[in-house]
Structures are given as C-alpha cells and as structure tokens.
Amino acid sequence: MKIIQVGLGAWGASWLNVIHHSKSWELAGVVDVNSDAARAAAEQYGIPAYATIEDALDHKDTFDAALVIVPPEYHAAVAIPALEAGVHTLIEKPLAHSLEDGVRIIEAAEKSGKQAMVSQNYRFKRAARTVQRLIRDGVIGDLEHVFVDYKKNPPFEGFRLEMDEPLIVDAMIHHLDQLRGIVGVEPTAVRARSWNTGTSRFKGNASAVVQFDCDNGARVVYTGSWSSYGPQTSWDGDWEIQGSKGAITWKNNEVTINFASLFDTVFLAGAVERSGVMHVDLDPLPVEERLGTLEAFRDAIETGNKAETDVTDNIQSLQLVMATVDSARQDGAPITLKTNAELFGSH
Numbered sequence: 001m002k003i004i005q006v007g008l009g010a011w012g013a014s015w016l017n018v019i020h021h022s023k024s025w026e027l028a029g030v031v032d033v034n035s036d037a038a039r040a041a042a043e044q045y046g047i048p049a050y051a052t053i054e055d056a057l058d059h060k061d062t063f064d065a066a067l068v069i070v071p072p073e074y075h076a077a078v079a080i081p082a083l084e085a086g087v088h089t090l091i092e093k094p095l096a097h098s099l100e101d102g103v104r105i106i107e108a109a110e111k112s113g114k115q116a117m118v119s120q121n122y123r124f125k126r127a128a129r130t131v132q133r134l135i136r137d138g139v140i141g142d143l144e145h146v147f148v149d150y151k152k153n154p155p156f157e158g159f160r161l162e163m164d165e166p167l168i169v170d171a172m173i174h175h176l177d178q179l180r181g182i183v184g185v186e187p188t189a190v191r192a193r194s195w196n197t198g199t200s201r202f203k204g205n206a207s208a209v210v211q212f213d214c215d216n217g218a219r220v221v222y223t224g225s226w227s228s229y230g231p232q233t234s235w236d237g238d239w240e241i242q243g244s245k246g247a248i249t250w251k252n253n254e255v256t257i258n259f260a261s262l263f264d265t266v267f268l269a270g271a272v273e274r275s276g277v278m279h280v281d282l283d284p285l286p287v288e289e290r291l292g293t294l295e296a297f298r299d300a301i302e303t304g305n306k307a308e309t310d311v312t313d314n315i316q317s318l319q320l321v322m323a324t325v326d327s328a329r330q331d332g333a334p335i336t337l338k339t340n341a342e343l344f345g346s347h
C-alpha cells in the first residue's frame, strides 16, 4: 500500500526511515510547508513533494493513506481534509490539540468510512505486550494499584518548549495510553499537580504527580519529569503493577514478577526464577514500535475492522490527558472522566 507522509520535522525524519523498512508500505509522496524539507526528502526517495495536504489530495489516486506527523495543533487541519477526500489516515499522538478537534476527526472518519488510527507506538513493544498478556492471563490476579515513575531530561527544541504542560500533554499521553491499552484499566477520576524547576528548558510545567481512580477499583500513582538530572528511566517509565497474587515490575524493557505465594515461584511458563523473583522472557513480535503501528493500520484497512488505537478508542486517552491538565490547573481538584457517549453528547 502507498502512503504519503505529512510533516518532515524532527520525528518525521525518523519516520521516513521506518516506512523505508516497512514490508507493507511504500512512500508515495511527502508534504511539508517547509519547502526545503519537502524537496530534500522527495529527492532522497525519488517521490513527489507537496506544500500542503490539499495539494497532495489533488493526486489522491496515487496513494492509499496519509500519515500525519505535524505538531498536534495542526493534526485536525491535516487529518480532516484527508479523511473527507476518502484517504485512510494514521495520526501521530496526541490525536489532537483539544477534545473538540479529536471529536471532529472522529466525525470525519465516520462520515468517510475510512480508517483513522493514532500511532501509539509504545503499545507495540515486546515488554509492553508481555505485561499485557500476563495481566490478561490473570497471572497477578485482580489489579490493586499501579506505580509509574518516568524521569527524563530530553534535549527537545521546537513546539514542546512553548507548551503549558509539555510533560502531561506530550509524554504522559504514551503512559496513559499504556495504562488503558496494556494494563487494561479505565481511569474514572484524576487529581494532578504540575510544576516547573528553575533549570528546566521548558517554559511550561515539566514535572507532575498524578493520581487516578480506576473502573475496577485500582489506584494509580504517576510521577514524572522532563527536567530530571538524576538517573534516567526508559521512555516507557518504570512500572510496578500489583495484583492480588503478585506484582509485575516492568522496567528498562525487562519484566519480572514478585509473587505473594512462595509456590508461584516454582513454575511459570516462559519464566525463570532468580533469588525468589520470576524473570519473564519477552514475547516475540514480528515487528515493533512504529513498524507495529504501520502493520496494525494496514490490517485495519484490509479487514475493515477498527485498530485497537482507532480514533474512537483513542479519544479516551486524549481525554485523560486533558483531564489531567484541567486538574493540574486547579491545583489537584478531582476531575471525573466522561464516557464516549457523554463526550459525544456534549459536543
């Protein structure tokens, strides 16, 4: 299948290489309002360059899908015309800049009948999928509480430096989506506080502590920072997921389990015991990270079934981000999350 890539900035440059390695997708054109960036990529891959999505859509018979990698405030401005023109659309996270834009993208997708999916690449990794399987198989029993700790000092330039809440909006979206898609709980309420340090490179708040109540009664505590000069976590963060039978530790792409019962440390298929802790082999995946989202996108188009990170599901990950921001702005006031029916009813 053929895809055009809209956005050739820092992350877009890396995406060109991902598409190049995909066995399912061929790059059919590039779009960027920065004509130098568009020309350079077009020359490198021997494909057409366009300045706007509208220019590219004049040639829509030459591609099947569009990939949107522009800053979040422009996601709707690119995705909606593509969907209205009948082009399947894969959108970088976060789905949109606002819930209103997210709802407009969903409405455009539903009207067109085309696939619209968010590239939540952090779900498509071996450690994440292994944790998901263990929880789904009931290996640690009923979920009780989850602790997530994320510490980075990333040398970003550009739009993130100007955002009000860069950590919550640009980083936590990954972890909140993992909470829903990998751990498998739906938060019902959130309380958040965020702040910035004097040494932070970000203008907005780059640190936060957030607490979620979840539909199954579990509590989640998240601490994160993008101005942390101490030891760095992986991009996924360090997770401790405790259930009635034991706790999964997911850290640096390794998965271990501390069981409550001694006898559970004797045998677990696909795991070995070391000092009373079960070390789990990571489940193999045919492809990972963005190659994984590209495969899921292609499957959705071929089968007509919605992908797991279809926009209709992903609006809930976006809502979690927005509710976390709302609570942080109110210095920790509890915010109740809405169902999809309530969200769509209110717009």
Ligand SMILES: NC(=O)c1ccc[n+]([C@@H]2O[C@H](COP(=O)([O-])OP(=O)(O)OC[C@H]3O[C@@H](n4cnc5c(N)ncnc54)[C@H](O)[C@@H]3O)[C@@H](O)[C@H]2O)c1
Pocket (backbone or CB within 6 Å): 006, 007, 008, 009, 010, 011, 012, 031, 032, 033, 034, 037, 051, 052, 053, 069, 070, 071, 072, 074, 077, 078, 092, 093, 094, 119, 121, 158, 159, 170
């Ligand atoms: N999934 C991840 O792990 C991950 C990592 C980094 C960035 N991202 C996401 O990727 C997206 C882009 O981030 P970035 O860091 O590459 O941003 P960037 O600012 O470096 O690049 C954005 C590019 O889009 C172009 N652009 C802006 N508006 C446009 C429009 N209307 N039409 C065509 N081109 C337009 C700009 O000229 C620029 O080249 C964001 O949504 C970001 O959150 C995701």
